[in-house]
Amino acid sequence: MSLLDTLGLRLPIFQGPMTGSDTPQLAAAVSAAGGLGQLGCGMRSPAAMREAAAAVRAATDRPFSLNLFVQDTPAPDAATVQAAQERLAPLYAAFGQQPATPARWCEDFAAQFDTLVELRPAVASFTFGILTAQQVERLHGAGCFVIGTATTVAEALAWADVGADAVVASGLEAGGHRATFLGDADASMVGTMALVPACVDALRIPVIAAGGIMDGRGIAAARALGAQAVQMGTAFLACPESAIGPAYRAALARAQATDTRTTRAITGRHARGIVNTLMRHTDAQVDQVPAYPVQNALTGALRRVAAEAGNADYLALWAGQGVAAARAVPAGELVALLEREWRDASKNIAASA
Secondary structure: OOHHHHHOOOOOEEEOOOOOOOOHHHHHHHHHOOOEEEEEOOOOOHHHHHHHHHHHHHHOOOOEEEEEEOOOOOOOOHHHHHHHHHHHHHHHHOOOOOOOOOOOOOOOHHHHHHHHHHHOOOEEEEEOOOOOHHHHHHHHHOOOEEEEEEOOHHHHHHHHHOOOOEEEEEOOOOOEEOOOOOOOOOOOOOOHHHHHHHHHHHOOOOEEEEOOOOOHHHHHHHHHOOOOEEEEOHHHHOOOOOOOOHHHHHHHHHOOHHHEEEEOOOOOOOEEEEOOHHHHHHHOOHHHOOOOOHHHHHHHHHHHHHHHHOOHHHOOOEOOOOHHHOOOOOHHHHHHHHHHHHHHHHHHHHHHO
16 A cells, blocks of 8 residues: 555645644645645644644644654753853844753653654654654554654664654755764765665665655656655745744745755754854854754754844754745645646656656
8 A cells, every 4th residue: 555545645745844843734734735744843842742733633634743853851061061151152142141051951752752642643753863663563553654764774774673654765955954863974964866766775665755855846756766755844934834933934035055054053963954143153163062952952042032033143044955946825825736746747757758
């Protein structure tokens, strides 16, 4: 049975989870239009996960996904935190503030995972790390289809080995955080066109292509490479249902592929976004930046105050290399447009064969 038949989907279009930029309205609109909407719950508390899932279910009866970051709660030493705060102090000073130590570095993954099982979404997807086989079995027991995210064939095989039902093959073109959890981050920078067919050849479970896919031609190309669906994040960022503010939207509207870079300096984990003052400043000190989620938490308040001030220079402007092709239309309208483009592109491929 195909991936779409298994999930009861009409279209091979998954909205990227886009943690922090997603909304229940966005996920519901994509699901209602025939694709798979996703809620990025990596930074949501269990209570917020329940609230967001309830909002999607109130808006549509179609399948949707909850996505989590697989992560441990860190215990950084005080000296590391203090040094990081001192490096960030000049940026905070631009807003008349000083960096403070957050009450918590990240949400507790075990509690989030328990909540995910409780909520029983049609799809449970994961990034940043990998589950155990026992955790996958628990999700299967709750009726969830399990999807892992990989940036290399080795990572894709690791997800298959623990019992995942499908894998997102995320190329280096993708916006936001990289999912790399095995091997060297630089060596894991594999492009979508190379990664997808390699994963398809290596796996017996469905592959979902991600990274740089912005229109129906990209969907057709990914399907020609053997992917059963695509995951699109940057394409949905400009939709009015996303949670990004005016300054972020303005930066997206003028950005080109060459304006994006991958950095670990903003959050402590490699991520692709539009270059701005925050990226340049922290990149200059990248060797001293603490790992995610410590750096992410330490820059969080700065990014929030910058958003309130409408200042894009100090935001994390996550976006993929396809950013110039983003279209600021409602999500349901975008899905319908993508479907038309995909079907036209597929016909053209068949006609030229």
